[in-house]
């Protein structure tokens with residue numbers, strides 16, 4: 001039985017894909033084979049010695065100690081694109097609520113609930129206080145043109161906005177999906193200088209932390225509106241509060257509020273709702289569980305953030321999966337150990353990504369424990385697992 005620990009609520013539609021005769025699922029396991037997680041912070045969590053994989057039902061993996069996992073041969077998955085539409089729709093709402101004073105106006109209307117027959121006249125009298133500009137014709141700058149950024153860009157084009165995007169690492173797939181009307185900014189500064197609205201869609205990493213700071217706010221058009229549905233750490237909160245106070249920034253819509261931000265009226269706080277739709281929750285859960293099953297039962301890797309994609313049809317009756325340091329001579333050493341034990345390899349695949357390499361080796365016959373031990377002893381080998389496909 002595989003033990004799967006869930007650290008957040010994962011949609012039932014996904015969990016139902018685990019056959020219950022092979023999988024136990026609980027939130028309380030102390031030493032699971034795999035973990036399913038959404039936003040739970042895992043950096044200070046102990047990781048048991050059985051742990052093979054962590055699947056993030058979502059996009060961002062900054063809540064997972066990815067480097068530590070790589071060192072231990074633990075594969076970390078995410079679900080690219082599975083919640084992108086959900087975020088895109090909330091970004092559209094963000095554009096509207098940063099522009100038209102919808103939220104304040106609703107609060108005001110509620111506050112006059114005790115004014116009886118006067119209400120219709122009061123509404124007409126006071127409505128000019130809540131006027132705000134249209135989106136059409138305004139420039140939206142999008143930082144990060146991945147799954148979400150591309151969808152936001154295309155939706156904004158449909159709203160007749162002028163869209164400029166910045167992403168020095170844009171994938172070919174994303175570029176194919178992007179409307180030809182989206183203009184390319186060669187530098188972040190260029191985008192920042194010309195946008196009326198700026199929306200962030202990059203991961204939080206050491207390189208992107210504090211991407212928007214006071215220096216950048218000073219370059220922006222006065223009265224710019226900033227939307228952050230990516231991660232709180234991308235924006236320096238002290239700096240944006242200062243920029244708001246000085247009139248440089250008009251509104252900050254953020255899915256990542258904290259105590260300091262809540263004190264400012266021009267911050268529009270949202271409780272991390274970007275991916276909170278039943279559709280996104282189900283898409284992410286289904287994708288995460290399918291990837292996890294394929295890995296646990298067949299050793300295949302698809303959509304990992306720390307391991308290479310590596311998938312092979314099963315050809316033997318025993319499958320070995322081996323993670324090793326990406327250093328010379330590893331394949332020879334591994335196959336030599338198998339050859340010395342007279343094990344015939346029926347098929348094999350070796351892929352690498354940065355410092356790590358991953359092998360799928362299908363063999364005829366069984367692999368005794370002594371041989372597993374010898375493989376684990378090879379210097380540079382990080383993880384060895386033997387899978388019997390007929391048991392899965």
Ligand SMILES: NC(=O)C1=CN([C@@H]2O[C@H](COP(=O)(O)OP(=O)(O)OC[C@H]3O[C@@H](n4cnc5c(N)ncnc54)[C@H](O)[C@@H]3O)[C@@H](O)[C@H]2O)C=CC1
Nearest residue numbers: 059060144145146147148167169201202203229230274275
């Ligand atoms: N609010 C919410 O509930 C959600 C938030 N997110 C956040 O949004 C982020 C983006 O999500 P996806 O679009 O699905 O990811 P993605 O991986 O498809 O796209 C990220 C894009 O950012 C680009 N990028 C990386 N560093 C950059 C830089 N320094 N400057 C410009 N571009 C850069 C990459 O090339 C890539 O195209 C996630 O990492 C996550 O933190 C994602 C889903 C839900």
Ligand SMILES: O=C(O)CCC(=O)C(=O)O
Nearest residue numbers: 038039058059060275276
């Ligand atoms: O699971 C969630 O609600 C958060 C989604 C998210 O932030 C992500 O996918 O990066």
